[in-house]
Amino acid sequence: MRAIEKAVAECESVLRADLTYNKEHGIWPSTNRVIERMLGMRHDLGKAYQELYKQLHSHERALDSFLDMLVYLPIGWSPEKAIKARQDREELVSVNSRIASLATQLGGLLSRRTEIEETSGFSSETHYHILNVMKDAAEHNHHFGFYVEDELDGLYNQYxxxxxxxxxxxxxALAADARDAIVVADNPVTAAATESRKPGLTDFLRAYYSKLDERSMKQGGLIPDTFRLSDSALASLLSCVLDLGPEKLMSAEAVKRFRQGERSRKAG
Structure with missing residues (x-):
């Protein structure tokens, strides 16, 4: 068997095993479509498979780890998902700003209500103790009632x-917390995929490299730290998993420009 045929066979064997498992368990339909698309493009991906097999087959389960990462990556970080992530980030900033404003207003109103009740001769029979608010808020929380309420009642009576x-x-305090909040990504892949100011395919490339680093041996993963795909191989694989049409295909030149830009950005 020629080297390229063996590489294709080995890569497709991993993909088919994943596809079979998913279908038997009725899971990951979107990922299954990615795998089926890859299986249908074996001639276009042959050289990429050859690079994968050459670099990874001697490392136990490294090929499985890479292909698993590749087929699941579009589920979280397609260009559309990256746009949505940016929108979520912007909304979180906006929500925190509104909370800060409204909580400040609420604090002022609560303070004014206390002042009126203490000086006017009128009261409204509303909460004045923070623990009363907590107990009402936890009315339907049985864990609070069973494990916390009695201890708080003791503190309420003691102080x-x-x-x-x-x-x-x-x-x-709520206002200050929201006002001072700094929105950050919860993981390196999210940070990488939303780093640039404008959305685009570079988001997916950043997500790819971040996820690859996450699965590298230096991070406790299975993929050797020396692993590198050529620009053309990576462009072929990513164009396939993203289902890019002929007019939007990722090119080797685009991948090269991205890598050069990242080096310059990090150096600067």
Whole structure:
């Protein structure tokens, strides 16, 4: 068997095993479509498979790890998902800003209500102790009732009001927390895929390289740290898994420009 035929056979064997498992368990339909697309493009991906097999076959389960990463990556980081992630980030910033504004207003209103009730001769029979608010808020939380409420009642009876934050203090703390919040990505792949100011295929390339680093041996994964695909092989694989049409195919030149740009950016 020629080298390229053996490489294709080995890569497709891994893909088919994954596809069979998913279908038998009724899971990951979107990933299954990616695998089926790869299986249908064996002639276009032959050289890429050859590079994969040459570099990974001697490392136990490294080929499985790479192909698993590749077929699942579009589920989280297609260009559309990267756009959605940016929108989520912007909305989180906006929501925190609104919380800060509204909590500040609430703190002022609570403080004013206390002032009126203490000076006017009128009261509204509303909460004045933070623990009363907590108990009402936890009305339907049975864990609170079983394990926490009695201990808090003991503290409530042991320490008078001067030892507790006021309701307005509580609201102002919420305002400060939201106002000072800095929105950050929860993981390196999310950070990489949303790093640039404008969305595009570079998002997916960043996600790919971040995920590859995550699965490298230096990070405790199975893929050797020396693993590198050629620009043309990577362009072929990513164009396939993203199902890019003929007019949008990722080119080897585009991958090369991206890598050069990343080196320059990091050096700068």
């Amino acid at each position: 008078d009001l001067k030892y507790w934050p006021t309701l307005s203090d509580f609201a102002e």
